[in-house]
Amino acid sequence: xxxxxLIKWLKAPAKMSHKxxxxxxxxxxxxxxxxxxxxxxxxWDAERFGVLPAASxxxxxxxxxxxxxxxxxxxxIIRTYEQMPDPKFTVGFGSCPINGGMYWDxxxxxxxxDKYIPVDGWIAGCMPxxxxxxxxxxxxxxxxxxxxxNGYQKYRDRYKYYRANQEQVLGTLDWPPLLPxxxxxx
Amino acid sequence: MRIVEILVSPLxxxxxxxxxxxxxxxxxxxxxxxxxxxxxxxxIDIIRLFSQRSVSHGTIFNLGIILSLAGSIVVVLFLPxxxxxxxxxxxxxxxxxxLMLFGPLGIALSGGEAxxxxxxxxxxxxxxxxxxxxxxxxxxxxxxxTRYDTISLIGIVQEQQNAGWSVVSLPLVLSGIAYLLxxxxxxxxRPFELVQAPQEIASGxxxxxxxxxxxxxxxxxxxxxxxxxxxxxxxxLGGAGDxxxxxxxxxxxxxxxxxxxxxxPRFRIEQALKYLWRWPTLFAFVGLVIVVLxxx
Amino acid sequence: MNKxxxxxxQSVFGAVRxxxxxxxxxxxxxxxxxxxxLLRFLKEKGYQHLALISCxxxxxxxxxxxxxxxxxxxxxxxxxxxxxxTNVILKTRISRENPEFQTVIPVFQNAEPYERELHELYGxxxxxxxxxxxxxxxxxxxIPPFRKDFDTRRYVKEVFDQVPFVEKEAEKV
Numbered sequence: 001x002x003x004x005x006l007i008k009w010l011k012a013p014a015k016m017s018h019k020x021x022x023x024x025x026x027x028x029x030x031x032x033x034x035x036x037x038x039x040x041x042x043x044w045d046a047e048r049f050g051v052l053p054a055a056s057x058x059x060x061x062x063x064x065x066x067x068x069x070x071x072x073x074x075x076x077i078i079r080t081y082e083q084m085p086d087p088k089f090t091v092g093f094g095s096c097p098i099n100g101g102m103y104w105d106x107x108x109x110x111x112x113x114d115k116y117i118p119v120d121g122w123i124a125g126c127m128p129x130x131x132x133x134x135x136x137x138x139x140x141x142x143x144x145x146x147x148x149x150n151g152y153q154k155y156r157d158r159y160k161y162y163r164a165n166q167e168q169v170l171g172t173l174d175w176p177p178l179l180p181x182x183x184x185x186x
Numbered sequence: 187m188r189i190v191e192i193l194v195s196p197l198x199x200x201x202x203x204x205x206x207x208x209x210x211x212x213x214x215x216x217x218x219x220x221x222x223x224x225x226x227x228x229x230i231d232i233i234r235l236f237s238q239r240s241v242s243h244g245t246i247f248n249l250g251i252i253l254s255l256a257g258s259i260v261v262v263l264f265l266p267x268x269x270x271x272x273x274x275x276x277x278x279x280x281x282x283x284x285l286m287l288f289g290p291l292g293i294a295l296s297g298g299e300a301x302x303x304x305x306x307x308x309x310x311x312x313x314x315x316x317x318x319x320x321x322x323x324x325x326x327x328x329x330x331x332t333r334y335d336t337i338s339l340i341g342i343v344q345e346q347q348n349a350g351w352s353v354v355s356l357p358l359v360l361s362g363i364a365y366l367l368x369x370x371x372x373x374x375x376r377p378f379e380l381v382q383a384p385q386e387i388a389s390g391x392x393x394x395x396x397x398x399x400x401x402x403x404x405x406x407x408x409x410x411x412x413x414x415x416x417x418x419x420x421x422x423l424g425g426a427g428d429x430x431x432x433x434x435x436x437x438x439x440x441x442x443x444x445x446x447x448x449x450x451p452r453f454r455i456e457q458a459l460k461y462l463w464r465w466p467t468l469f470a471f472v473g474l475v476i477v478v479l480x481x482x
Numbered sequence: 483m484n485k486x487x488x489x490x491x492q493s494v495f496g497a498v499r500x501x502x503x504x505x506x507x508x509x510x511x512x513x514x515x516x517x518x519x520l521l522r523f524l525k526e527k528g529y530q531h532l533a534l535i536s537c538x539x540x541x542x543x544x545x546x547x548x549x550x551x552x553x554x555x556x557x558x559x560x561x562x563x564x565x566x567x568t569n570v571i572l573k574t575r576i577s578r579e580n581p582e583f584q585t586v587i588p589v590f591q592n593a594e595p596y597e598r599e600l601h602e603l604y605g606x607x608x609x610x611x612x613x614x615x616x617x618x619x620x621x622x623x624x625i626p627p628f629r630k631d632f633d634t635r636r637y638v639k640e641v642f643d644q645v646p647f648v649e650k651e652a653e654k655v
Contacts, residue, residue: 016230048215058395085239104638105638111642
């Protein structure tokens with residue numbers, strides 16, 4: 001650890017610890033999960049970056065959505081996202097959550113994930129290799145450093161619109177709103 | 187002087203326990219042919235967890251984890267670490283034996299409040315496992331107490347300073363082996379990792395713990411690591427004259443159980459009980475009979 | 483498939499047409515009312531595993547084609563080796579306007595989820611099926627989504643593309 005790093009740690013320990021301790025929920029929606037086992041085991045070893053699979057959403061702060069999102073899965077994704085404690089970061093993995101990918105005219109796949117939950121970063125490709133996950137992680141570090149990975153704050157501020165979008169696709173949701181929906185929470 | 191010791195003793199336990207957590211992750215990584223996280227990764231994790239927003243599930247949820255942590259700290263106060271032992275006069279193996287139950291009990295209370303099905307599976311496994319290893323543990327402690335004719339840990343350590351380590355003294359060797367066999371169950375390491383079992387029941391009692399609750403649970407786990415190994419070092423490896431040697435002895439024992447951890451898969455609960463009530467209990471019982479027959 | 487079985491099939495069920503595009507694949511085209519006896523016959527002959535029930539929408543002919551794929555389990559004696567490598571594919575056509583068919587659950591128990599799936603994706607009603615409720619889908623569609631006349635592109639435009647981007651919506655206010 002050099003001197004700059006030490007000064008950063010003393011100035012903002014919370015921010016630095018979020019950078020170097022990303023416990024991830026790997027949400028296996030599609031083929032993207034194939035790339036995760038090599039990246040957390042001996043070949044690429046994500047643990048040296050502090051990235052570790054978490055056992056439950058309560059213990060995690062990184063949400064990795066790997067693959068296409070069908071309407072039924074979207075429900076589970078929203079519930080998982082709302083269970084994670086703040087601050088939390090979301091990364092969409094592969095082209096399917098970005099714009100639908102090869103499912104862009106499917107009858108049951110939502111096309112843009114960021115219409116329903118805020119997404120901090122994307123890893124493009126079909127499929128991205130495990131190296132791309134690590135490039136994504138280092139990009140996320142820069143975003144956290146600059147304070148730009150603020151999806152969870154966006155979700156609080158614009159919860160009214162997110163909830164409206166979720167209801168538009170899923171119909172009536174069978175769980176209560178996370179936050180009170182007022183008129184002017186902007 | 188005693189007040190300083192009361193402050194220093196848990197601090198040593200905390201630092202050593204967390205260092206052990208870091209070492210275990212690094213060494214497990216090296217056994218897997220990985221590079222592994224930095225040594226201080228548990229510290230980073232704990233800072234991260236304290237800075238996260240934490241979701242509480244009620245008053246008992248908050249109190250249970252504090253009870254568990256407090257119970258572990260009190261146990262540490264009764265353990266001699268080198269020459270440091272705050273409560274030496276009041277000491278006694280029986281107090282430690284009773285207080286060791288507070289750790290799992292607090293976690294069970296706290297997890298039960300969260301009402302997650304995984305939690306109840308984890309808690310029932312934890313309590314069953316405790317029943318499993320307490321039987322041989324009682325035999326072992328009885329053997330040691332009978333052999334040295336005292337219930338004070340300090341007394342046991344001093345006897346060993348004069349007469350040599352009890353694990354190499356003939357009447358107690360079987361008890362020492364039995365303790366080594368149940369050590370992974372006490373520490374919650376791999377053949378007996380069934381309480382947490384992250385791949386199976388999503389870390390069991392801790393499944394609803396987030397933020398600072400998980401941080402406190404991690405610290406409690408560090409204390410459990412310290413207590414289980416320190417008890418072995420005090421009972422069988424002759425304690426130590428200074429804290430440095432003591433920690434070194436603990437490290438050796440910990441590495442031994444880490445290698446076992448790396449090599450074995452996980453037992454199911456009935457396999458674990460079958461094992462615990464067969465070999466360790468048999469060794470401990472025979473050891474107790476030998477001690478009673480040979481006398482002092 | 484050996485010749486004996488083929489002759490037997492043709493003698494018992496006169497109207498079937500049997501083709502073998504590959505060594506390991508036999509296609510039997512049959513009328514829809516002979517499907518149940520045919521399946522029962524093939525099951526007795528050793529093809530005891532119903533691997534899949536599929537469906538093809540022939541929109542020009544206004545027909546739906548049901549496809550049953552059967553195979554045999556590994557036998558201990560070598561006399562069966564020919565049969566083990568062969569997939570038997572049984573095809574039949576039903577009307578597209580009134581897609582109704584009998585269930586094959588009396589012959590093959592495991593047909594239940596396959597038939598539920600076909601009911602939900604192609605709208606085929608299976609008579610006497612114990613519970614014909616949706617299997618995968620959460621939404622309701624006016625036309626079953628796997629039929630050829632279901633316009634996925636228009637559907638996506640009408641449903642998923644109507645959901646606004648949150649940033650744009652927030653800027654409007």
